Amino acid sequence: MxxxxxxxxxxxxxxxxxxxxxxxxxxxxxxxxxxxxxxxxxxxxxxxxxxxxxxxxxxxxxxxxxxxxxxxxxxxxxxxxxxxxxxxxxxxxxxxxxxxxxxxxxxxxxxxxxxxxxxxxxxxxxxxFAEIMDLIFRSNSDPWANEFEKEKVNNNDKANISVLLAANYFVNISDSALSALKLQPLATLCLSTIDHAFLSGKYLQKASLLPNGQESSSTPYSELKKDIDTITQSAEFTHVASVCKLLTRIVDLLTNHAYRSKSKKELWDLCSNITTLTRALCQQVDTDWRTSRLAEVDSEDQLDENLRSISKSIWTILKTQLFATLMLQQSTLTCILFLPPPSTSTGTSVNTTQTHAAATLARTILQTLCYFSFVLSAFGGVSSGAGGAGSKDSAFPELKRVFYMTLDILSSPSPPLPFSSTSTSLDKEVEHRCEKVIKELVEWEFDKIILNPSSNSTRTKLKVGRSYIEARKSFILCCMEQLIPLLRDEFIETTVLPFCQPHLSDPTNRETYESAHSVMLAIFAAHAEKSQSPGVISNSTEKEAEIKTGVGIDATEKGKGVDRTPSTTNLATRLVPGYARLLLENAKEGGLTVSQLRLAYAALVRSTYMTHTNPVLNQQRNRSTTTKNTFQDVLSKVGLGPARTGTTSDGSLSLTWLCVEQLLQAIHDQRNQQEGRDQRLVKRAERKEELTPLALHLTLISLLPSLIHTHTHTISLPTTFSSTNTDTTTKVNTNTSNSTQLNLLTHYLTTLSDLITAHPSHPERCVLVENVFEEIQERVLSSGGPGGEEEVLRWWFGCCERWGVEGRGERAERADSEEAEGEEGDEREEGRL
Known part of the structure; x- marks a missing residue:
């Protein structure tokens, strides 16, 4: 053969x-x-x-x-x-x-x-693979073997290659077979490989040596390019995704088999090592980025030709590092979320220590994301995809999952201690923890220079581009928005509001602009939510509550769940007039979009009404003897301006009508300036591409679902106000010669119908009628709760008679005709069959 x-x-x-x-x-x-x-x-x-x-x-x-x-x-x-x-x-x-x-x-x-x-x-x-691991760790632990440098290098090479091979081939290995290995040493090898893949985060150190535009030396560029090429061409960087997947699988296996305290301790040590490594890598990259010319520019067009050729490879490494970081952080968060830390040496589990351990890892992860905020902004940031201007670049789900899971762990209290009568100490612990996190984000040493520069000399030493600063601020604002319900009003007033105020009227950067307004709306939302559920007063705030409300607290009631004003009530109430005016001032080209203005103003009005339904708050308002300085203090501090003068303030419903009145005044002012509306502008406003006076009318219509439950409440308004609208107001009762009692919902509906009827433009009037119909159909009737639905329907059918064919709106009629044509087509199809 x-x-x-x-x-x-x-x-x-x-x-x-x-x-x-x-x-x-x-x-x-x-x-x-x-x-x-x-x-x-x-x-x-x-x-x-x-x-x-x-x-x-x-x-x-x-x-x-x-x-x-x-x-x-x-x-x-x-x-x-x-x-x-x-x-x-x-x-x-x-x-x-x-x-x-x-x-x-x-x-x-x-x-x-x-x-x-x-x-x-x-x-x-x-x-x-077990033989390889035994060879590596046995030689590394043997002092005699360490004397031979050549053998040591060979073992390191074998370790790197074996980890990369395992990362590629262990995908097809079952969990039971993989669990036979020593997973802790394998995880250590994976962490070492990841650290080596990114050069310990020092691949941008040479970027700080780059010359200015006037200099022509190419040596720093070649050194930086050499470091970048070393990473991109290395086997560790090429297979870093597989290594991260293997490491996350190891964490999952250890989580599922962590029955003993020793196994739990090893797992938590591994999670701590992962978070520490990822933070160290991102912190080093952030430090080198800030001190280089890369952070001085806001776009690649501002880079010189030599640096522009390297920037593409740099961003490839940054994105790869971001994906690897998120993959490892998600696995770590899943572990600490469902697996408690190991017991102490005495054999008893201490809940405070457990919560502190989980919160510490979560805080480390949040700091890591903050270091990489300039990279997150390339994907739209953590707040994208929520209807913002940059929604087309919405953040990928993994980023949002890591961000919100981290904040959930930070804001979650530990289980109550055995035989504990109250959870006040746990609430205080969470409150202190969240405030500490926000304060750290705002007051880091480099943030004192970048975000709050105190001297020109310090600022000139560190030239950072606007895009870098805005990305960092936007991330901090997103963290504030999520943690607002857990912050004290004093902390919000002294830390959060001063941080937000410069961005509330500056739409040049949409991300920070919208994030700042989201923080303000979160304050009002927390105010409304806490107003619906009475809180528990703590010993540290009893005296403060007694001074503010005039209500004494019996010593026998301490610690027994005494109702008190929520911590954000007074602050949110004082912010309402100034923020309502600020929203209207931002109703301009380049400011808030029509949908954003409608949602924000409706949420503001809804929060003012929610406060009225809390009996404790009503009792405290009734005991108030003056409201002269109700809105002045905080507004002057944050720059929102004083409250509107001459407005009554007898409870939260007065705040509700104050918002409506300011909107009506803005409509009146713009209507006087409006002349010769073009049909093209009407269509653009209907598509919500441009803010026009029509946007204010649409905003007024959006308040209908927020005011639906005020049908049983009356409000005292000055006679001078009602006398100018005697044909459109409903007088219920007159207590004095200076005020008139009006039903809030009835007065709102009457004013709205008069505005629509008197609108000079027929096309715009059709748009308004269609939006009223949509609000009633989609939000009022579908809410399902008790309210003034009957009164709204009676008002609607009465207006239909006045508006005639406009009663349903042209859009609704077209929808009905299309539906009828579709039914006829189905009948014809059935006939053919």
């Missing part, structure tokens, strides 16, 4: 330390003859080849060898499926099993590192 000359040439090349054949040709030949010849002697020759014994094995060579066996297995299976078989022939699966067994027989005595690269069955693969 003749032997194939190609097979003999392959064996000859395998016997040589170096071959004239390329690796691709050699691997292709191995794949071919594994199928065509007996695999056992060929596998023995491959593993015994000096090609992989005399020189350090590279990752490319081992992966190529593994792919040869992978391709051979696939092609062998395809050949067996195509072959003709008789009735008594061996089945395809049996023949393929025999071929696989022959390969395994040939690899029994081969080196462990090469046996990994061949992708054997999982048991053999795990055993081979």
């Amino acid at each position: 003749s032997v194939d000359k190609g097979y003999l040439n392959l064996l000859a090349h395998l016997r040589q330390p170096k071959s004239t054949l390329s690796e691709e040709t050699l691997h292709s030949a191995i794949c071919h003859y594994l199928i065509q010849s007996s695999p056992t002697p060929l596998v023995e020759s491959i593993l015994a080849s000096p090609r992989w014994q005399s020189t350090p094995v590279s990752l490319k060579s081992t992966l190529g060898l593994g792919n040869s066996f992978k391709s051979a297995a696939y092609l062998k299976w395809q050949d067996l499926k195509k072959s003709e078989r008789g009735f008594f022939d061996v089945s395809i699966s049996s023949e393929f099993t025999t071929w696989t067994r022959d390969i395994l027989n040939g690899s029994k005595d081969g080196p462990a590192l090469l046996r990994i690269s061949i992708r054997q069955v999982e048991e053999e693969l795990v055993i081979a």
Whole structure:
């Protein structure tokens, strides 16, 4: 029997330390003859080849060898499926099993590192990797072995290659087989590989040495490019995603098998190491970025030609690091969210320590995201995808999941201690923790220079572009928005509001502009929510509540759940007039969009009404003897201006009508300035592409669902106000010669109908009528709660008679006609069938 000359040439090349054949040709030949010849002697020759014994094995060579066996297995299976078989022939699966067994027989005595690269069955693969780990950790712990530098380097190379091979091949290994390994040392190797893949975060250190635009030296550029190329061309960076996946799988396996305290401690130590490493990497990158010319520009067009050629590779590394960080953080958060920390040495679990441990890791993760805020802004930030101007660049789900899970852990109290009567201490712990996190984000040392520069000399030392600063501010504002319900009003007044105020009227950066308004709305939302559920007064705030409300607290009621004013009530109430006016001032081109203005103003009005339904707050207002300075203090501090003068303030409903009145006044002022509206402008306003006076009318209509529950309440208004609208107001009762009692909902509906009826533009009037119909149909009738639905419907049908064909709106009529045509088409189709 003749032997194939190609097979003999392959064996000859395998016997040589170096071959004239390329690796691709050699691997292709191995794949071919594994199928065509007996695999056992060929596998023995491959593993015994000096090609992989005399020189350090590279990752490319081992992966190529593994792919040869992978391709051979696939092609062998395809050949067996195509072959003709008789009735008594061996089945395809049996023949393929025999071929696989022959390969395994040939690899029994081969080196462990090469046996990994061949992708054997999982048991053999795990055993081979265990041998590598024993070799690595045994030599590293042996002082005698450490004396030999060459051996130490070889072991490090073996560790890196073995981790990268495991990351690529352990995907097909079952959890039970993978659990047989020592997972903690394997995780340590993965962390070391990730750190090495990003050069410990120091790949931008040479960027701080880049010359100014006037200088022409190319040496710093070449050094920076060398560091960047070192990363992008390294095997660790190329396979860092696979390494991160392997590490997250290890965390999941340890979480599922953490039954003993020792296992829990190892798992929590691993989670701590992960968060510490990711923060250190991101912090180093952020420091080097801020001190380089990369942070001085807001777009790549401002970079010189040399730096522009490198920036693309830099951003590739930054995005890869961001994805790797989020992958590891998500796995860590899942672990600390569902698995409590290990017990203490005394054997009892201390809840305060557990919460502190989980909160510490969460705070570390939040700091890591803050360091990388300039990278997050490239994806729209954590607040994108919520209807903002940059919604087309909405943040990917992994980023939002990590961000909100982190804040959930920070804002969650620990379980109550055994035999604990109250949870006041836990609430205080969460409150203090959240305030500490916000304060750290705002007052970090470099933030004192960037965000709150106190001296020109300090500022000139650090030139940072506006885009970097705005990205950091936007991230902090998003954190504030989510933690507002847990912050004290004093902290909000002294820290949050001064931070937001500069951005409330500055739409040049949409991200910070919208985030600042979201924080303000979060304050009002927290105010409304807490007003619906009475709180528990703490010992530290009893005296303050007594002074503010005039209500004494009996000593026997301390600690027994005494109702008190929510912490944000007074602050939010004082902010209402100034913020309502600020929203109207931002109703201009380039400011808030129509939808944003409508949502924000409706939320503001709704929060003022919610306060009215709390009996404790009403009792406190009734005890107030003056409201002269109700809105002045906070507004003057944050720059929102004083309250409107001459407005009554007898409770929260007066605030509700104050917002409506300011909106009506703005409509009146713009209507006096409005002349000759163009049909094109009406269509653009309807598409919500441009803010016009019509936007204020639409905002007034959006208040209908917020005012629906005020049908049983009356409000005292000055006679001078009602006398100018005697034809449109409903007088219920007159107590004095200076005021008139009006039903709030009735007065609002009457004013709204008069505005629509008197509107000079027929196209705009149609738009207003259609929006009224949509508000009633989609929000009023679908709310399902008790309210003034009957009164609104009576008002609506009465207005339909006045408006005639406009009563339903042209859009609704078109929808009905299209629906009717569709039903007729269905009937005709059924007739044909």
